[in-house]
Amino acid sequence: MKEDKSLPLLTGDVLDDSVWLSFGELARICSLDAECLIAMVDEGVLEPRGMELQAWRFHPASITRVQVVLRLRRDLGVNLAGAALVLDLLDEIEGLQARLRHLNIED
Amino acid sequence: MEFKDYYKIMGVARDATQDEIKRAYRKLARKFHPDVSKEADAEQRFKELGEAYEVLKDPEKRAAYDRLGADWKAGQEFHPPPDWDTGFEFSGGGFTSGDAPFSDFFESLFGRRAGIYGGARRHEYRTRGEDHFARIQIDMEDAFHGGTRTVTLQAPETTRDGHVRLRQRSLKVRIPKGIMPGQQIRLRGQGGHGVNGPEGDLYLEVHFRPHPLYRVEGRDIYMDVPVTPTEAVLGAQITIPTPSGLVDLKIPPGSGARRKLRLKGKGLPGRPPGDLYAVLQIALPPADSEAARAAYRHLAEVIPFNPRRHMGGHDERR
Secondary structure (H helix, E strand, C coil), X not given: CCCCCCCCEECCEXXXXXXXXXXXXXXXXXXXXXXXXHHHHHHCCCCCECCCHHHCEECCHHHHHHXXXXXXXXXXXXXXXXXXXXXXXXXXXXXXXXXXXXXXXXX | CECCCHHHHHCCXXXXXXXXXXXXXXXXXXXXXXXXXXCCCHHHHHHHHHHHHHHHCCHHHHHHHHCCCCCCCCCCECCCCCCCCXXXXXXXXXXXXXXXXXXXXXXXXXXXCCCCCCCHXXXXXXXXXXXXXXXXXXXXXXXXXXXXXXXXXXXXXXXXXXXXXXXXXXXXXXXXXXXXXXXXXXXXCCCCCCXXXXXXXXXXXXXXXXXXXXXXEXXXXXXXXXXXXXXXXXXXXXXXXXXXXXXXXXXXXXXXCCCEEEXXXXXXXXXXXXXXXXXXXXCCCCCCCHHHHHHHHHHHXXXXXXXXXHHCXXXXXX
C-alpha cells in the first residue's frame, strides 16, 4: 500500500455509536423496501431503538446485518428466520474466537 | 485464457446426475459462502463455484462444455474451437449468485452476462446513484494514530455497450483516529453514478490486520507480556512497548500467569479512550548450565511445592 501523491485525499465520516439511522435512511442505504425492513425487525434481525416506525433508530452495524441476510438469501436460499439464526451463530462464533485469542490456543 | 475444470471445482464426476450437481453445489456454497466461511480463500472459491454451477446446472450449457472434451486440464491455455457451439441455442437461465462478472473462460464460451446485474432495475424509478460497499484492512497503528491509506477496489460496471466488466480504482482515504474494527467509513458521492441525480455513497467496512503484539477488542487493546517467575512472584517494574510508546508497568508481587494488568486510557483513542491490558505470561529461565540446574535444584529444596495437590492424587514418590 504505497501512498499515491496524485490521488486526492478523501475524508469520510465514521458511522460510530453516535450515528443512528432512521428507517428511511437504512432502507435507502440497503436499497430495500419498507416491508422487507419491517420483516427483519419482526424477526429480530434488527433491533431499533424507539417504539413506532417513525421513531425507529438503527445502529450503524445494522447495515452489515441487512447485507448478510440479503446475500444468504440470494446465494444459499436461506429464509429470514434461517438468516436470523445464522447471524446469532456468527455472533456467538465471533465471541468464542475472541476468547480463544485470549487463551492463545488459536494457531 | 486458462481452461477451467468445472467438474473438479464442484468435486463431481463428469457423469454426475443433475441432482448430484445440485447437492454438491448446496454443500460447497454453504462451506465457502464468504459471510459464513472461515476459509481464507472463501471469496475466490465461492466465485469459482458459482461459475461452475452456472454451467453444469444448465443441461444446454453443460452439454456444450462437455463437447470441449475431457482432456483439458485446469489452468491449461485455452482457445475455444471456432465452431464449438454450433447447433446450440442458449435460453439464458437466471443467475443466482455473485456480483462480479465470470471468468474470461466463461465469457468466451457463453458470452458476457450483460444487463442482468447492476442497478438497472432500480434506476427506473430512482435517480440517485446506488450506495456501494467494500471491506478494507488497515493496521492497528492507523487506527491508533490516524493516517491515510490508499485502497484499491474492484467493482463490476456495465459499459455503454451492455457488457459487465471489473473496473479497478484507487482511493486515498483518511483513516480517522480511533476507528474500531467493524465500523464503517462513509465517503459521500463515491458510490454508483446517479441518473440525473446525485451520486451514491461508498461505505468502507474497516477490519484490522492481525498484529504480532496487539489484539483489539472494541476500543481495548490486549497484549501478552512475558515475565520471569522472579518478576511475577516478587514484583517488578518493567518497560513494555505500547502503541503510544514505551511505558513503565508495575508488576505486583504474587502475580500469576494470565493476570491482566490494566493501563487505563492506553487503548484506542476515543471518548472515552479504550484501555490497554497487559496479560502476563510466565517465561521460564533456561537451565542450560550446571550452575542454572543447581539453582533450580536449590529452589526445589528451599520451596517444597506440589502444584498438583488440588488434583487429589497422592504422589508420595518424589
